[in-house]
Amino acid sequence: MANDPEGPPFFESWRGMYLFVLGVLAVLVLLFSLLTLAYR
Amino acid sequence: MRWIDWAVLIGTVTMIVAYGTWKTRGIKSVSSYLRGGSDTKWYTIGLSIMATQASAITFLSVPGQAYEDGMSYVQFYFGLPIAMVLLSATIVPLYYRLKVFTAYEYLEKRFDLKTRLLTAFIFLLQRGLAAGISIYAPAIILSTVLGWPLHLTNLLIGTLVIIYTVSGGTRAVNQTQQYQMVVMLGGMIAALFFILFRLPSDVSLGDTVGIAGALGKMNVVDFSPRLDARYTLWSGLTGGLFVALAYFGTDQSQVQRYLSGSTLAESRLGLLFNALVKIPMQFLILFVGVIVLVFYQFHQPPAFFNGAELESIRQAPGGERLGPLETSYANAFAQKRAELAAWLSAKKTGDRPALESAKERLKEADAKSRDIRTQIKALIAQLNPRAETKDADYIFIDFVIKYFPPGLVGLLIAVIFCAAMSATASALNALGTTTVVDFYKRLWKPQATEAHYLGAAKLFTVFWGAVAMLFAAFASLLDNLIQAVNILGSIFYGPMLGVFVVGFFLKRVPGTAAFWATLAAQVLVVMVFVYSQIGFLWYNVIGCAAVVALALAITPWSTLRASQA
Numbered sequence A: 001m002a003n004d005p006e007g008p009p010f011f012e013s014w015r016g017m018y019l020f021v022l023g024v025l026a027v028l029v030l031l032f033s034l035l036t037l038a039y040r
Numbered sequence B: 001m002r003w004i005d006w007a008v009l010i011g012t013v014t015m016i017v018a019y020g021t022w023k024t025r026g027i028k029s030v031s032s033y034l035r036g037g038s039d040t041k042w043y044t045i046g047l048s049i050m051a052t053q054a055s056a057i058t059f060l061s062v063p064g065q066a067y068e069d070g071m072s073y074v075q076f077y078f079g080l081p082i083a084m085v086l087l088s089a090t091i092v093p094l095y096y097r098l099k100v101f102t103a104y105e106y107l108e109k110r111f112d113l114k115t116r117l118l119t120a121f122i123f124l125l126q127r128g129l130a131a132g133i134s135i136y137a138p139a140i141i142l143s144t145v146l147g148w149p150l151h152l153t154n155l156l157i158g159t160l161v162i163i164y165t166v167s168g169g170t171r172a173v174n175q176t177q178q179y180q181m182v183v184m185l186g187g188m189i190a191a192l193f194f195i196l197f198r199l200p201s202d203v204s205l206g207d208t209v210g211i212a213g214a215l216g217k218m219n220v221v222d223f224s225p226r227l228d229a230r231y232t233l234w235s236g237l238t239g240g241l242f243v244a245l246a247y248f249g250t251d252q253s254q255v256q257r258y259l260s261g262s263t264l265a266e267s268r269l270g271l272l273f274n275a276l277v278k279i280p281m282q283f284l285i286l287f288v289g290v291i292v293l294v295f296y297q298f299h300q301p302p303a304f305f306n307g308a309e310l311e312s313i314r315q316a317p318g319g320e321r322l323g324p325l326e327t328s329y330a331n332a333f334a335q336k337r338a339e340l341a342a343w344l345s346a347k348k349t350g351d352r353p354a355l356e357s358a359k360e361r362l363k364e365a366d367a368k369s370r371d372i373r374t375q376i377k378a379l380i381a382q383l384n385p386r387a388e389t390k391d392a393d394y395i396f397i398d399f400v401i402k403y404f405p406p407g408l409v410g411l412l413i414a415v416i417f418c419a420a421m422s423a424t425a426s427a428l429n430a431l432g433t434t435t436v437v438d439f440y441k442r443l444w445k446p447q448a449t450e451a452h453y454l455g456a457a458k459l460f461t462v463f464w465g466a467v468a469m470l471f472a473a474f475a476s477l478l479d480n481l482i483q484a485v486n487i488l489g490s491i492f493y494g495p496m497l498g499v500f501v502v503g504f505f506l507k508r509v510p511g512t513a514a515f516w517a518t519l520a521a522q523v524l525v526v527m528v529f530v531y532s533q534i535g536f537l538w539y540n541v542i543g544c545a546a547v548v549a550l551a552l553a554i555t556p557w558s559t560l561r562a563s564q565a
Helices: A014-037 B002-023 B031-037 B042-053 B056-069 B070-079 B081-090 B091-098 B103-110 B113-146 B150-198 B205-214 B231-252 B252-258 B264-295 B307-313 B319-349 B352-383 B392-403 B407-442 B450-477 B481-505 B511-531 B538-564
Strands: none
Touching: A014 B081, A014 B264, B002 B407, B031 B150, B031 B407, B031 B481, B042 B150, B042 B205, B042 B252, B042 B407, B042 B450, B056 B070, B056 B113, B056 B205, B056 B264, B056 B407, B070 B231, B070 B264, B081 B252, B081 B264, B091 B103, B091 B264, B091 B481, B103 B113, B103 B252, B103 B307, B103 B407, B103 B481, B113 B150, B113 B252, B113 B307, B113 B392, B113 B407, B113 B511, B150 B264, B150 B392, B150 B407, B150 B450, B205 B264, B205 B319, B205 B352, B205 B538, B231 B252, B231 B481, B231 B538, B252 B407, B264 B392, B307 B352, B307 B511, B319 B352, B352 B481, B392 B407, B407 B450, B450 B511, B481 B511, B481 B538, B511 B538
């Protein structure tokens, strides 16, 4: 990141962007789990 | 196919190829040719990465897989976003800092020439074979279903790809892939809505998902810790992570996509775009297969989806034995249809005991129907031992041909063509680049002119295109080809990832230790493949761990020898 003069859009740092991506993954897994439980 | 389908298919495919060739004409610099001019935006990188990964088999096989086994395959992609984050934070800045053209150049800078050449050779071997399959696999299915000549279909896909890949290099591949990806996504979304539209009008989306759930197909997440289950949350987060790290971090066909970014930020955003979109896209493609299954609860499905194979069996000696089985299959469908009506009626009245009871009877009727289908497949195998009885790859395309309206059939065939072409283009582009950068320039012609390397890159791309088409032409001589190539990929990816992990994280491991550790780990994975029953997805983990462990074990000995020399 020290070598990257440009930051990500919407986030102050790449760390924030990475956490966002992992957060979306967690939400997707949660939604899919609920779908599995609701329709088994 | 009707004239409008031909118009949509030919129009879509040729417009993309012509636009890609025209837009990237007249490239003079070898850097532009191999790295795409380093001015690519994140959305082009992201779509290009997705198009590289999405082969024709993705669109042919995945809906069929959902039809047979449900949604569980989506879990295989749960490790992918984590891999994208790890790569964006570690290896991508490193590639940028070192200004490499190929992933394997990094290994020479970190270790030595022999380690670079070994990994580049492994890549050429594995990707060269896979390029042939990415042409052959859709060609065999399209030729069977539509009656097209197999060799002509191979030749057509291969030639179209060679034209723009050779002409415009990485930039042409990226430019065409973004439009191909738009066609692929648009085609699958159109397919989803069309199939939903074809369901009975009194069946809501909730009913549709409910029917799929009652038949056990909404099994999206499996929390069980079973090692024998192929797709679970845990195997997705571990095995899927290793596969994605190896594929996106070390396979030149993917590395070349994001190294074409105008800045490190654009490359990272391209990878993170893939991290956000990939799982929903796979979910969509699987869901299309599940909706096809629901459609076939209201309309009788074929007993065997490869219609051409079924007809040839019917004409063969003993083919008359199919008749009684097909009658039983029709009766089983009628019974299942009645149980489904009872389930829907109970759902509408909200009568829970009746609903549970109808669900059990529906499951029993479904199991009976599946059992007869298994018997039909067994009969086909008995009457023609060379017949391929796995017909899942034909489920979706058979449905498209039979039920889609004119125009949409052409669009879906264009989706398959676009997928075949995009995956093959990335492969040829990367094979040509690796041959020139890691072998030709490094070993034979280190001091030639720009024009010379540009000519060599074009020539090697044509060479690999010819190899891929030749392999596609003879691919039918091998049994279980697609699985063989998947296994081949898993055999090589583990050690490949391992050597990069050692290079990045274990600073004291020297080149000789890394080289012998990679070679030994490669032999170990081949032995595991030959002598054990371990599922092939685990080869990635075993290969990577073996390189790390062996490199650490050899390092003291290797360092001692170096100090004595």
